[in-house]
Amino acid sequence: MELRHLRSFVAVAEELHFGRAAERLHIAQPPLSMQIKQLEQELGVQLLIRSTRKVELTPAGASFLDSARAILASTETAVEDARRVASGHAGRLVLGFTGSATYDVMPTLAQALKLDLPGIELDLKGEMLTPVQVTGLLDRTLDIGFLRPPARDPGITVSILRREPQIAVLPDTHPLAAASAVRLADLRDDPFITYLSQHRSVVYDAVIEACERVGFTPEQHTEVAETSTLVSFVASGRGVALVPASVQHLAVTGAVFRPLAGQTQEVALAVATRKDDPSPQVARVLSRTYALLGGPH
Template identity: 70%
Template sequence: MELRHLRYFVAVAEECHFGRAADRLHIAQPALSHQIKQLEAELGVELLTRTTRKVQLTPAGERYLDRARAVLASVDAAGVEAGRVSRGDVGRVAIGFTGSATYELLPSLARVLRRDFPGIELDLKGEMLTPDQVTALVEETLDIGFLRPPVREPGLVVQVLRREPLIAVLPASHPLTGRDTVRLADLRDEPFICYPSHHRSVVYDAVFDACQQAGFVPSVVQEVGETSTLVSFVAGGLGVALVPASVRHLQITGSQYRPLAGTTREVQLAAATRADDLSPHVAKVLSRAHSLLGGPR
């Protein structure tokens, strides 16, 4: 039995006429009659009674019609679903965000993806350091990572989305909050709250480079992996910090953000994916992220 036999039978049953069914199916009437006889012979059941004037379903034919319609509907639905998968309209995408991107990019990208790709399931993971994202990408527990280059894993494709300057985070009671901008040299005697050292955070290295260019080495009193905790420590008066400009979207009472005057140090935000990942739904999400941030597609 083939699917065409079911389609032929349904057409005849709905038209109750071999001629009209043949016209609907665009085949010759004798060929259609032969196919229905083949189907009945294979089933060993009479599905239709035929007279010179009309065609009627037998009780077995009525029940078979219900099942045939259900089978054809399932096959059609499977074809539609396969097309949606092929186009990337459905699927699951696990996305990691570095700390600073968690508070700006994550919410804005999530809103856009929910609106434009409702069939794609999102697994969003915030506050992930770049080395942790690289490991997760290689182990295939992440599909896309929004992280800070450089990334030296040969199996990943890394595309820079934008560059952003470092800004200062100060306790709200700090005297420098009275200024519109802050000179980095004015923070030389301040205790610093920093991201993790030992190459676990690109921002840590950027902060040290910026401070050394300003003529001093920062005195680090605390290393913190999560951006929200870092800013909270500053708000609590434990020190000051330098963070990417996007962190200003994280508002914590007791902290103030100020641009740095005379400092051009920037950090990059990039999207990383596995080089061998050809999933269309991952490509769609990545393309939308590029559009959102104004980067190349």
């Protein structure tokens, strides 16, 4: 069954006149009549009653008209949907966010994308460490990652969005909790709550390097995978922590955030995609990301 046959039948059924239907379809009347005959032969039923004076629908034709209209409408919708996906105005993307970006970038970007690109369905995954995001990009379970570099796999492209200082997270009962700024060296005797070691977290390495630069290595530390857990552990008095400044958007009762005095080591936030990804949806989200957060550095 051809769509042109359905369109021809609907035109004749609505006009109840072959001449007017032919004009509407911009074709000659004989080919139109032939298409209706071919459709009736294919279906094995008579759809129209023709006479010299008028054209009428048979009961079967009246029933088929509703179905033909639905099929044509569905086809038009499918074509429009395909065009919207091909142009990047519709589709589905999976976005991953590193711990601190989960409480800062993710809500801000999600709101902007919902307004600007309502046709793109977003699956947002928070608290994803950089190595996990890299794996997700490579195995195509993730389309865009917001992570902490370095991420040097040749299969992905990484663009720095911003750099931010590390800050201290202290229990509100800590002797330095009321200070306007904290010297990192003054935390040398405190147990630390850190992200995962053994190159599973970029921020872990940055924390250890910052401590070593002022003359100590945290001897007692508890490792956690999620930022919310890290701040909650600090709030419960189990230790102190260093985190990227954007983590202060996560408010947890019992934890206070304080800047570090003097020069502090910055950590970068980057956006990562598969190398040479042709997806127009990815391109549109990246464009909106750069407009919102600043272009790649």
